[in-house]
Amino acid sequence: MASKHYRIGVMFSTTGPYDVVARSMLNGALLAVAERPAEGVSVEPVVVNPGGDLVRYAALSRDLLNAGIRHVVGCYTSSSRKEVIPCFEKHDALLWYPSHYEGFESSNNVIYTGASPNQHVLPLVDHMLAHVGASAFCVGSNYIWAWENTRIFREAMMARGARVMAERYVAVGDTELDQVVEAIIEARPAFVFNNLIGTSNYAFFRAFRAACLKRGIDQPRVIPVASCTLSEPELEEIGGPAVDGHLSSSVYFSSLPSPTNAAFTRAYRETFPEGPSTSADAEASYIAMKLLQLALAEAGTDDVEAVKAAVTRQRLAAPQGDVHIDPQTLHAYLTPRIGVSNASARFDILVEAPGPVRPDPYLVQSSPRYAVASRNSSLRVVK
Numbered sequence: 001m002a003s004k005h006y007r008i009g010v011m012f013s014t015t016g017p018y019d020v021v022a023r024s025m026l027n028g029a030l031l032a033v034a035e036r037p038a039e040g041v042s043v044e045p046v047v048v049n050p051g052g053d054l055v056r057y058a059a060l061s062r063d064l065l066n067a068g069i070r071h072v073v074g075c076y077t078s079s080s081r082k083e084v085i086p087c088f089e090k091h092d093a094l095l096w097y098p099s100h101y102e103g104f105e106s107s108n109n110v111i112y113t114g115a116s117p118n119q120h121v122l123p124l125v126d127h128m129l130a131h132v133g134a135s136a137f138c139v140g141s142n143y144i145w146a147w148e149n150t151r152i153f154r155e156a157m158m159a160r161g162a163r164v165m166a167e168r169y170v171a172v173g174d175t176e177l178d179q180v181v182e183a184i185i186e187a188r189p190a191f192v193f194n195n196l197i198g199t200s201n202y203a204f205f206r207a208f209r210a211a212c213l214k215r216g217i218d219q220p221r222v223i224p225v226a227s228c229t230l231s232e233p234e235l236e237e238i239g240g241p242a243v244d245g246h247l248s249s250s251v252y253f254s255s256l257p258s259p260t261n262a263a264f265t266r267a268y269r270e271t272f273p274e275g276p277s278t279s280a281d282a283e284a285s286y287i288a289m290k291l292l293q294l295a296l297a298e299a300g301t302d303d304v305e306a307v308k309a310a311v312t313r314q315r316l317a318a319p320q321g322d323v324h325i326d327p328q329t330l331h332a333y334l335t336p337r338i339g340v341s342n343a344s345a346r347f348d349i350l351v352e353a354p355g356p357v358r359p360d361p362y363l364v365q366s367s368p369r370y371a372v373a374s375r376n377s378s379l380r381v382v383k
Contacts, residue, residue, distance in 0.1 A: 003042040006302050008033075008292065009064040010045045011074030012285075016052025017173035018198035020233045020276050022076050025098060027272045028282035029073050032289035034271060038297035043289075050080070052172075057083045065091040070302045073288045076281065077172075077197070078102060078145040085110060094304050096292055098284035100228060100250070102148035103361035109304070111311060112331040113288040113323075114281065115251050117152050118360040120228045123336045123379055124193075124249035125156040127351060128226055133190020134162035139180055139204065140195030142169040149195050149228065152363070165189050170196070175203035181211045184223065191247075194227040201229065202237045209242035220245025231279035235345035246341040251334040252280040252320040253347040264319040277345075287318050287332070291325065322356050331359030336379060351379040 010029050012022040026047065033043050046069060050056035057075070061084040064072055072088075073096040075081045081097055088095045088109040095107075100115040128136070136157060140146025146169060154164045165187050168180045177200070184192055196204050205225065212219035219225075230248040254265055254277065264286070268278045295311035296302060312327040321335045333356035339347030358365075 003040050005042045005044065006296055007044045007046050007069050009069045009072030009074065010047045011050065011060060011072055012076060013052040014049050018052060018076060020237055021231065021279060021281055024233050024276045024279045024282040025076060025285040027268065028278065028285035029289045031268055031271055032286045037290050038293040041293050041297045043293055054079060054083050058087060061087045065093050070094065070304060071096065071292055073098060073285060073292065075099065077143065079143045082144065092304055094307065096288040098288040099281050102145055102152065103363065104148065105361060106329060110330065111288065111325060114284045115334055116331050116359040116361045118363060119251060119334050119336050119357050120249045121149060121152050122156055123338060124226055124228060125153060127338050127379065128191055129160055129162055132224060135165050135190045136193045137165050137184045137187050137189040138167040138193045140169050141172045141197045141200055143172060146195035153193055170200055172200065173198060174200050177204050177207050181207050184208065185211060185215065189223065192223060192225045194225050195229065197229060201234060205238045205246065206242045231281065232346060233276035233279050235341050236277060243345050244341050244343045247338060248347060249336065249338050250280045251336055252283040253337060253339045253349055254278050255346050255349060256320065260317055261319040283319050287316060287323055290316055326359050329359055329361055331361055333358055338379065349382045351381050353379055
């Protein structure tokens with residue numbers, strides 16, 4: 001039987017302030033195309049690069065959709081996703097969004113394969129309060145992801161009787177962070193909750209470690225940094241003496257000891273030997289493209305409604321474990337984990353959920369003020 005051929009948009013900012021993660025996401029999507037998981041389907045990726053420019057995201061989305069493309073795997077930042085959703089809704093097309101995000105969103109024109117807040121923010125709160133301390137200093141890039149993620153974090157902390165000492169935001173791409181670093185050291189929180197992205201993120205980790213070393217402070221032990229964004233390619237960018245001891249809440253780490261993940265990381269390295277390394281967002285892009293191809297094969301068409309119905313019936317043995325899409329929210333069931341970075345720019349996994357967790361993007365199951373979720377951790381210690 002001849003394969004049906006589909007053109008699929010792939011839209012990531014492989015240049016600009018968060019290019020390292022975006023390049024790993026592009027690689028993940030292209031690897032899934034190369035593997036061709038579905039019989040009877042041939043996919044041609046149409047790759048575009050907005051360069052981190054919000055105006056370009058909207059313009060390129062219109063170009064892709066006006067060219068007859070109905071499905072696009074893409075976007076990393078929440079601001080870029082928010083920018084393009086109206087275009088996808090207008091054209092009745094489907095955005096496959098492969099990034100962890102702040103939740104509190106639902107669109108019939110988006111499939112979300114990255115982590116929802118109950119799959120990364122709340123497990124991190126639970127872990128930090130149980131093992132580190134009850135005060136936090138929040139720092140983030142000045143846009144919707146950091147604002148909303150910090151809000152969720154703050155309310156979860158308050159529900160447990162903990163406190164946020166201060167919040168600081170800097171422009172995306174800003175690398176002059178000495179004032180923020182000094183404010184943190186002066187406040188002496190139990191830990192830092194970090195929502196910086198891209199070059200700002202790398203500069204912060206280097207500056208914070210250097211300032212602590214200058215004062216004789218063992219930063220990972222005294223004021224650890226916890227993130228929901230930190231991944232292996234970013235550890236490599238931080239580099240040197242500042243790379244170890246950082247906590248990250250994620251659904252995927254490249255160090256996962258499973259045959260499926262070993263095959264994935266090997267194929268990724270062989271296909272993209274120049275990197276950047278695989279990451280949770282690269283895996284989410286890989287999952288998005290895999291699920292899209294499987295749904296196209298079952299539906300026999302790229303009609304949006306047919307593909308949406310088909311994708312909720314797929315079950316994928318992903319590198320992180322079993323993944324499937326919740327038909328109610330169009331978000332993915334994913335497996336939360338927490339890791340700590342080591343000197344090899346990889347993560348040692350500390351705790352993980354026993355299996356995939358249902359997405360709860362509006363934290364409906366976690367009210368009032370997330371107290372239920374924060375009292376009942378689904379994570380277990382990794383032996």
